[in-house]
Amino acid sequence: MLSVQSALKDRRTIRAFKPDRINRESIMKILEPALAAPSWANTQPWEIFVAAGERLERIRQGYAKMLKDCVPRNPDIAMPKEWPDACRSRMEALKIERTEVLEQACRPGERLPDLMQMNYRLFGAPVVVYLCMDRCLTPWSMFDLGAISQSIMLSAQEQSMGSAVAVTLAAHPDIIRRELHIPDNLAIVIGIALGLPDPDNPQNQFRSTRRSAGEVVRFVGV
Numbered sequence: 001m002l003s004v005q006s007a008l009k010d011r012r013t014i015r016a017f018k019p020d021r022i023n024r025e026s027i028m029k030i031l032e033p034a035l036a037a038p039s040w041a042n043t044q045p046w047e048i049f050v051a052a053g054e055r056l057e058r059i060r061q062g063y064a065k066m067l068k069d070c071v072p073r074n075p076d077i078a079m080p081k082e083w084p085d086a087c088r089s090r091m092e093a094l095k096i097e098r099t100e101v102l103e104q105a106c107r108p109g110e111r112l113p114d115l116m117q118m119n120y121r122l123f124g125a126p127v128v129v130y131l132c133m134d135r136c137l138t139p140w141s142m143f144d145l146g147a148i149s150q151s152i153m154l155s156a157q158e159q160s161m162g163s164a165v166a167v168t169l170a171a172h173p174d175i176i177r178r179e180l181h182i183p184d185n186l187a188i189v190i191g192i193a194l195g196l197p198d199p200d201n202p203q204n205q206f207r208s209t210r211r212s213a214g215e216v217v218r219f220v221g222v
């Protein structure tokens with residue numbers, strides 16, 4: 001049995017999936033335990049839409065067109081206008097590190113894969129779980145969606161599946177709403193791609209760094 005400690009340590013964002021289809025029963029095995037996530041006053045504000053097969057392919061095609069036509073992202077949840085310097089520099093470091101991984105794996109004469117293209121291909125995932133909540137809700141409920149997101153990802157890991165939580169998966173909500181018949185009162189907050197990790201893709205070997213506990217945690221009176 002996977003321990004929580006090792007699940008937390010081993011989880012990483014999977015950005016390349018095998019195309020193998022995942023059946024409804026296996027998806028439910030991941031989602032059902034995750035529904036035990038805590039939420040403000042047990043409001044359980046999440047509404048979950050699972051896309052696979054033909055429907056997901058249509059979303060993928062819609063995304064490919066958005067990228068080709070350079071249509072700007074239009075997420076239901078507005079992107080931050082600015083980031084604190086420390087967050088921005090960590091974001092920039094991640095981009096450099098991830099590009100280096102791609103460069104190292106690139107054979108002479110081969111074109112460097114584009115990070116955004118991978119996102120817009122939905123990482124080749126056979127399943128994307130979209131987390132939605134009513135538009136009248138606030139960051140209080142966003143906290144709850146964060147809790148269930150991590151629960152879904154750890155639950156996927158126990159089922160030997162990989163996951164990628166990504167805002168880009170929800171960057172063009174009109175396409176997703178149309179294909180999955182998501183009602184207008186629901187904001188499409190985030191997508192979580194699920195599937196079997198492609199072990200040969202160098203993107204999946206990448207480990208992001210973390211600030212040390214010594215830097216992050218301040219003990220007071222302990």
Ligand SMILES: Cc1cc2nc3c(=O)[nH]c(=O)nc-3n(C[C@H](O)[C@H](O)[C@H](O)COP(=O)(O)O)c2cc1C
Pocket residue numbers: 011012013014015094119165166167168169190207208
């Ligand atoms: C709210 C949220 C949004 C994210 N959006 C994206 C995204 O659009 N594209 C992407 O490739 N990764 C995305 N990620 C993954 C992060 O880049 C990743 O979690 C972080 O770099 C730490 O790496 P790890 O998950 O491999 O430990 C997102 C993660 C979170 C929590």
